[in-house]
Amino acid sequence: MRWTVHSEKPLYTDRWLDVRIADVEISGGRRLDHRLLRTSPAAGAVVLNGADEVLLEWRHRFITDTWAYEIPMGGVEPGESPRKAAAREVEEETGWRPGPLRPLLCLHPSPGISDSEHHVFFADSAERVGDPAEDWEAERIEWVPLADVPALVADRKVVSGTSMAALLRVYGVGRPV
Known part of the structure; x- marks a missing residue:
């Protein structure tokens, strides 16, 4: 109804x-x-390298008091496309510039209480361009084997719903074409 x-x-x-x-x-x-x-929409990306490793941030979330891996993600600025926002967020948060971004998925992580829309893209390459723009986004930036994703989820080392959905999508279904 x-x-x-x-x-x-x-x-x-x-x-x-x-x-x-x-x-x-x-x-x-x-x-x-x-x-x-x-809320305004958010955008992020799953970025893989040639060794089948995914670019992740290890960070603390004070609201849930959890440490976990997340994909780089942030708000879409007014007038900015979700794809450009995802590229900007990856570079700002990690110091890596993603290769060409392709749509991976779009989701509403909590539709019972929020209209938040998350646009997630995929890149199969990245270029190191410097340090992250801010030192507060993540404790560390890591390339983690994609094969480790199911164990990370089971061990509660990936708890963000958007990160989990995107990583399991790439792990289970493979790279988008």
Whole structure:
């Protein structure tokens, strides 16, 4: 059944996040207030090298207090295409410039509460161009064997839903054509 949205009001808004409350009607004419998050799209990439290793960031996320690997990813700036944002984010966060990017997948990681849309691309090469632009993005940048991805997921060393979906997509299905 499709819910009917009667109204939506902002509760808090800044450049990163728009927290809202929606008056929605569900089955049987029942209505409820539903909180939701509206965000700008994000873009990132799975980057492989010739040794079948994937470029990953080892980083801490304070909200969940977890250390784990993630693909490079960040916000799409106004007027920027998701592909350009993915290339920019990979270079800024890792110091590696990805080769040509091809679409891999697009997902909504938490559609029950957020409209967040993640565009993930794939590159099968990268060129080292320097250090990451910021020292706070990751503890370290590593080339990790793609074959290790299932064990990393099982060991909770990949916990980001977007990173997990993208890495398992490349591991299980292979490179996009």
